[in-house]
Amino acid sequence: MINPLLELKEVSYKNKNNFTLKNVSLRIKSGEKVALLGKSGAGKTTLISILNGTLKPNKGSVKLFNTEFDKLNLYQKSKISTIWQDLRLIEDLSVEQNVNCGLLGKQSFLFAFKNLLNISSFNKAHQYMQVCNLKKSIFSKNIRKISGGQKQRVAIARSLIQESDILLADEPFNNLDPKLTSNIKNLLLITKNKNKIKVPNTTLISLHRLDLLDGFNRIIGMKNGEILFDLEKTKLKKYHLNKIY
Amino acid sequence: MNKLKLNSSSITFLPILVFIPIAYELFINFHIGGIELFKEFIISALNPKINNEIILTLVKRLNETIFIAFLSWLISIIFGVIFGILSSEIFYKILNLPIFLKRFLNLFLTFIRSIHEIIWGLILMQIYGINFSIGIIAICIPYVAINAKVFSEQIENINLKTIESIKQINCIKSSTLITLVWAPVIETFKNFGLYRLECAIRSTAVLGLFGVGGIGTSIFISFQTLNFRELWTYLWGLAFLIIISKELLKKFNLSKTSKNFLTFFVIALFCISLFSLSFFVYFIFNKNAIPFNSINNLLISNFNFISYDFLKLLLETIVLCLLSTGIAISFPPIFILILNNKIGITIIRIISFLFRLIPTPVLILILLMFNNPSISLAAITLGLHNAAITSKLLLANLHNQDNKQYIAMKSLGVAKRSSWLFGLFVKQANSYLAYCAYRSDIIIRETAILGVIGSVGLGWQLQESLSSFAWEEVIVILFAYSSIAIIGELINGKIKSNLT
């Protein structure tokens, strides 16, 4: 049996007074494309924050490559990349500088410094930005001056440039029009692409649009901080969805 | 009867009330004894002394001033950024350090900036004697702390969630830190740091009055000997320097510079910071322990203190602060309101430039020609100098603001002044008051200089104690000063957070 990449064991997370996650156990194997469904407030964002190590669970354990999260080194941790729901780009830096920030995990301090001074190489960043359908004209614009949809794609480019093994994405299709949505979805889910860029093999994407479920092979439904179902795509039935919405 | 509503625009006008007691005291102390001297002073402004000799001295003094001001500005910006980062929460979040270190550092910085650079200069002069470097160090000490405060305030505005997102990329901590603080630091440098050079030039000039060198020394000496024509040569020289430095810095644009120059610039900054640090250490230890010992000897002298009315002086200083802050807040909007046309604004600009140019010690000496020394006189001097600074900011902000509402109101037939008040000024009132709160921090420190020149409050006692080399008194006075300044800063912090 293949070891799971990511493993949650009976994880609970308490936010001030109420639990946002209750006893969640989850194993994600290499190569899986997981869709995470649920209403707003169901605990999707909390789950993703726990999976990438930003939040520490009050109870239970999180393991990556069979190792406790706290014991991982920086290199191992950099195998996870995240697209945040609220994007979390760095204001006042340019688009290309923001995308280059994704490379910081593999580069030295000098690179970070050169990036800020605008004298580092942007070739790789440009390549990823083009893949994300960003136009050349906005590459050097300040991040404050671009539209919401463009920001969304900058955040996606930033996470892809990390060339991680696991991609966690929190509602990455917000602000995108239908054509871009399908382009970006294909980019995130189809590992072998014509662009010759490396896309994470394992993906977990939270959604609330049911029409986007093609291409996933596993569906997880959440409600009130609990996992209600965890099925292969083919076994998903209408009544499952009724339970969570 | 309608109740007077307290909003931020009425608060800016209300402090004009302080002018009533000031005007009263100035009136009863008024005399025309100095009218001849004053006439001479004004006429000399248009007729400064110009000959080869004085131009040579002027150039030499200006060179010294530029050197001290520029170097201390640069060092204080560099270390201001460093301490600003060190005293912001982000630093401790990213490096996982205990937060009490931050509080400790903040306390230290608050103490340092509560004491005016003049006083640092006077004290350093006592320890290290007459030395060129004292000017630089004396300016740097409070400036580093002030800059650190401004930078850290901006850095604190970074969204905590952005920190998490960068942390999650799992890069080394130093990269995370620099990437996050870069933009706020650069922005603050552009908005605030460049303006500090003007402040540094002015501080150098004032320090010169106390013997550190540079143009201030010449200004003070020519004033003391009542050589007004020479005085104006130096004052115009200083004005020229301030204007030129501002124009040059306006041209300096960080984003448009070429890449090679940028690398050069960054390396140069790095070298200067290393150099200044080593110089500082060298400076402290080069002058071996002898002066410290002699200071110790002086401290053992008799301790029969509180022989003078310490509390009264303390109270005087506080009253002086309040009065001059009132003037600094309310004068600019009132004058702009009254003289609200092109010519009026130009007059205000010229007058405020003159009040910024003439160092406050010289200003009070001029006013002393017509008045006996009193708190009001010191308050009006300090108030006018600071009103000149706040009015500059207010005019600039009003100018940059879009004036649609003003035009709309005017086209509705509202009187020009009312439409200015409700269309333009109301929008600026909040930020103007917030700036004035920051300014009053500075006013508290500046009361020291006026006192030193010999009129009121703790500053006067400080000069007296320093000139009698009574160290235990100096220490008590410094302590009193910094506690006033720290309390003032706390109150202003509260006011500011209520305004925003």
Next chain:
Amino acid sequence: MNKIFINVKKIIVTSTIFFATLSSPLNANPKVLKIGAIPDQNQEVLDKRFNLFAKELAKSLNVKVKYIPVVNYIAAVTGFRTNDLDLVWFGGLSGVQARLQTPNAIVIAQRDIDKDFKSVFIVNKKLKLDSIFNKNGLKKLKNLRFTFGSENSTSGRLMPEYFLNDAGIKIENFKGKRAGFSGSHDATIALVNSGAFDAGALNKQVWENNLKNNPKRTNNVNLFWITPDYVDYHWVAQGNLDNRFRKGFTKELKSTILNLDIKNTEHKKILDMFNAKKFIEAESSEYKNIEKIARKLKKIR
């Protein structure tokens, strides 16, 4: 990348030069005799006087001598304490302060006139005050705007304040409950002359010089009173000069100053600038009275 390294090289070189120049005042050559003076008069006058004096010293002692101008009395005292000045022309009070703070300091000499030095009180003509003949007349100065010279001046502040106190007048009795500090003797004359202050006190020497050379400046001023005499200015030197220069250096220095001769034209120029006929021997014990008065007025604690 290569370019960056070239820049680094440049910067290291420039910063080294920079560092060297900046630190040079700190490592100043110990073989230079640095003289200073309290700034009691116009800086131009002082510059001329002490540059001339420095030249003469350099010639007869065969060492480099440099005059370092000082901006205020405190700086002069401090400069002496911190060894930035080797030989200083102090007033009575500042000299006592300096010697109390600098162990081993030596009194070198004073002028002939310093043994019985005097201050004058002056008043603006508009007040129509007649001059007085004993100190009790000082009471007439009550409720006038009064200015001293510099805070630490002996003839411009300490002794006048002492005589005023003797006559029963405190600083609080002046208008505004405070006296002004003009900063220098010349400024006192100008301020009283213009009417900015009603009355003032200053060095008699400077007063007489102004009467003679600058009658315009004293147009509106009347002499009010001349004080009894006291000791004032003197040369004070560091105690370690023998070690630093050569054996017997302090003695040579002293005799050079004492041997300035009014018959020699070069020397006459210097002595004229000092308003003296010659320099004479001085003892630190002569200044005991000044110290006592200074302690009473809390200028020394």
